[in-house]
Amino acid sequence: MFVVCLFDFADRAVFAVLAQTIKVELRLSDFQLGLLQGLAFAFLYALLGLPLARFAEHASRLKIISACTAFWSVATLWCGFAQGFIQLAVGRIGVGIGEAGFLPAANSLVGDRFPRSRRASTMGLIMLGTPAGILTGALIGGHVAEIASWRHAFFVLGVPGLVTALLVVLLLKEPARGLMDSGSTKKTPAPDFPAFLKALRAKPALMFIIAGGAMAGFGNTSISQFLAVFLARVHDMDVRETAAYYGMISATFLTIGLLVGSFGTDWLARRDARWPAWGGAIGLSMAPLIYFVAFNTQNITAATGLLILAGSFLMIFYAPTSGMIQNLLNPRMRATGIAIFAMLYTLVGSGLGPTFIGFVSDVMSAIAYNGDFAVDCPGGVARDLSDHALVSACHVATSLGIKRALMVAVCVFFVASLFYYLASRTLREDFYSPEKDDSASQGVN
Template identity: 55%
Template sequence: MNTSENGAEAGAYPRRLMIFMLFLICVLNFADRAVFSALAQVIKADLRLTDLQLGLLQGLVFALLYAAVGLPIGLMAERFSRKRIIAGATAIWSAATLATGLAGSFAQLAASRLIVGMGEAGFTPPTASMVADVTPRNRRASTMALVMLGTPAGIFLGATLAGLIASHWDWRTAFLAFGLPGIVIALIFVWIVPEPVRGQADGAAASKEPAPPVGVFLRAVASNRPLVWVIAGGSLAGFGMTSISQFLAVFLARTFDLGVREAAASFGSVSGISIAVGLLVGSFGTDLLSRRDPRWPAWGAAIGLVCAPPIYWAAFHASSFAMSIVLLLIAGSFLLMFFGPTTGMIQNLLPARMRASGVALYTLLYTLIGSGLGPVFVGGMSDVFGARAYAGDYAAACPSGLAPKGATAAQAAACAEASAAGMQMALTLAVLSFLVAAFCFLRAAPGLRQHAQTSA
């Protein structure tokens, strides 16, 4: 195919190839994250980490460079080749995943997680921009959902295979196994996928728009009230969602006394199925309903976020493993109804040359509030509630929430029970953020109709 670096004609552009390759990269993106989440309890025991340290590794440490470089990458994506940015980012986070498997301390894990975060920040903003260039506005959420199906696929694949590999070898081998494929896929992607013409789905005028200065972009966002509410709602939803995803395998292992393979497989299955259902229902459903009323993307997100908390509360306090799994699947499906519509709304509320930056700004706040603070909150509160649940000096009797070597069976059981209770209560508190997020989406809804009318 004869295509230039600057793009291809709309009719000749290999849209399906681009979507498929972005899907594969998304699979790797979330598989690498799921490996750490699935093996967190094993890593904790091997390196004697506290729940707070686990929260930092899965949250704030990961989020620091992710958030710091996210907006600059979005601004770069308005001006330079987006496919090269995505390929470079994929290679970076894959190399850092390899380094994670070689870490021998909290500090070394933190360094590798920082680089993983920096690399993964380069995926979503340029991806959303490329998808919007080849997709009409009433199909952007659903088309982006096809790419983001890599999220449940990656989580299921990463968690399931990580548990299997760790049970046969060790947790370090799992990270090595997932780091190598990303480097190969990055090279293939930059070789076979052409750069689409910017704004081609919005007409000739949009494709010729210059990239605006940073100040102009920030003023445009600040003056766009529905966009501000959408970004706020998605960021707050991310607080609870990331808290649950990063500690779900830990919760299942402690509460139901599961081994690493069983806990990882359960985490992967619950996350993969619920994300797929919520993503598809939320994206395709609201795209379809938005043809009747443009407020449906915000309404759909709010409905899911209101329904999720009580079901999660029941799941975290279920008396049986089977009941907890069923409730977690239902709750997760409702929760993920916000994910696809949020990105679609951001794309539709901004002009072509601001879309990558808009998604980058959302990703920055989502990462700081969700990935940065959520797991740290849950990890810290788990330590606090665990200490309250233990009849005695928890820090001395159960260092890092684990019974010391040589402890009696009774002491080990008491430490395990307190540790499980602490995680249960911390997760129960975290899901309250969904109700605040739902309020934000409801506030955004009226502005969506007004924007659609003025853009028609």
Template identity: 35%
Template sequence: MKNRKAAADAAYAKPLYRGYVLTVLIILYAFNFIDRQLLVILQELIKEDLGLSDTQLGLLSGFTFALFYVVCGIPIARWADRGSRRNIISLAIVIWSAMTAVSGLAQNFVHILLARIGVGVGEAGASPPAHSMISDIFKPEQRATALSLYSMGLYVGILGGFMLGGWVGQYYGWRMAFMVVGLPGVLLAVLVMLTVKEPSRGWSENIAVSDEPPPPFQEVLNLLWSRKAFRHLAFACGLQAMASYSLASWLPSFFLRSTDITIGELGTWLGLAAGIGGGLGTLCGGLLSDRMGQKDPRWYLWIPAIGLLAALPITLYILAFADLMLALMLNFASIFLGSMYLGPVIATTHSMVGVRMRALASAMLFFVLNLVGLGMG
């Protein structure tokens, strides 16, 4: 055990290896969202084939998925605070990838609902362990940037989900799209197991952490609830996520039903807007917060707030568009500004708790973010 820890510490002392591990985690988060986003761009095809209602589509992409995602995220996070985060991530990838592929075999609403529940359970095992690992290998003054880079995977995944789903769905059908995206995830799980080392907890801050179990769940929950900043932060994230998830789920059907654009063209436009606009916005949010936050830590919250306020009038115009191409182009700016919050918020949350509480702290933040944002949105 000590030899493995020493080898891992020596590896993470090299900036190149830290960058490699972060890159692998970004890729897995992209796969996480490719699998999740497929349903959104394919929902019109699925609705027609399986005879679903809009309410059933909303349950598949919203509340039902969110419920299992957030509920399972908490015990998985507790496991990550005491066990091997690398192994948990690898297992999670296998589960959500397999269930994504199985989604393509669904013959009715119940079949696809059960498959999406399986995807939600698997995807719950990605971010809390990954957030904890990133905070252990990057110093506090680099943490918002590193977490923002990881969070870029979200928007890369949306890009891949929209473009792959749109074009594969248009030419080969929605079932083939789920198969094409789901099966390669197993190879990613093998890559994580073979090349990513489990970092020592507190490594980036030179904190000696004992092998004792993490604090009890209730103690961590009480600590988070006692932090007024965390309560406000989590609720603000939930409101922002509710707006962004609502639009992400609704805009494809809105444009397809209101214009003559094809599903492949729309998937490309929405995918590029999310991938490029969202990715750059997430990165800028982290970089600006780390740079400005060294002068005043309140910038970790001011940067996201400024971005969200600036996005509001642009988003309102998109919803009342008169010119389709202008609306699709303005979607880049809306997503760019609206995505600046995630890295700084996670970094701020981790600064409020101990090193053996970080995975659970992320899970609690995502519990509010996804239950309010994804579920209600």
């Protein structure tokens, strides 16, 4: 599952790190980049996540993961052939469709393999595929783009995903459902969707966690999809240097945040079960303050350290969120619960976040430019590349635009922090227990 997660995020990262290069060659606006990294990816990801999760409550989760991995790998290959915005959008939609099936099924597998006290830390280990994938996608993407082209980078990363899809069905074994919670391997029918909604309404902590995670996703995805663009513009980096810094920063803070968030909150939860929610609230309240300083620091070494620190605080929320959702729900509802979380995280975060950043960046760039930005700097690139004064003016405007847009986006972390604090108030009372929840559950499919 770690390797699947690695290629999941490598295929996302390669687009993020090459976004500025693709933008210049295809003359795309920041808003179009935001759509490609946001709604084009997120819409069907969110739309199909729930049906695939409901299917995972009944069918083989490993076969679902294998099929989805193959699908998004083919879509990654397609992006390498794209000649314009529409074709790129089709490829990004395909990546979103494929990746929709991974997270719910993987969380359901973990819930049946490990007890409550180890689920967050186990998911943390699997999700270490996120920084590994981002580093892999960034370094390979940047290197291949430098020596060949950005198109070849998509080809190089798409093929190994197909191999991984085959290995999933050949090497892994499906665990029995519910063993870790009931002690029995007896097959029971999955509760229907109305029963899930009833459980959701009965658990305020679950609703606050899902809402808080979605808001955190808005800021998190905005940063991850436009950090490479920020580094390229504000710190004047070429594609290989941008890729190296983006990969190193993202991989480092994701690793620290996932490990501290998963193992740290699992350890603290032995003393008080509310620590997974408290940890998320603390991290999300600290992150924006550090990001404000990082985005306005001119020295690249200092900015790198601050971006890593801010991201580490931010990512404390992620692994405990998956663990809490599993611990709050019936074993046969966990894939659905994660899918609901992933759907909102994707729509609000991956869908609206980058799209919002791209729109605000275009607006802020136009405000910062002394003249008609749309005419003089189409797609953020000077109309006349031989006019050095115009090239410089367009560059300064787009640099200010992306910086100000990111500073606006991180303010959402304060709202997310409040939701995690509110979840902590009833978290212990809302945890799943077979005696309480199963007897209250109505309606089975």
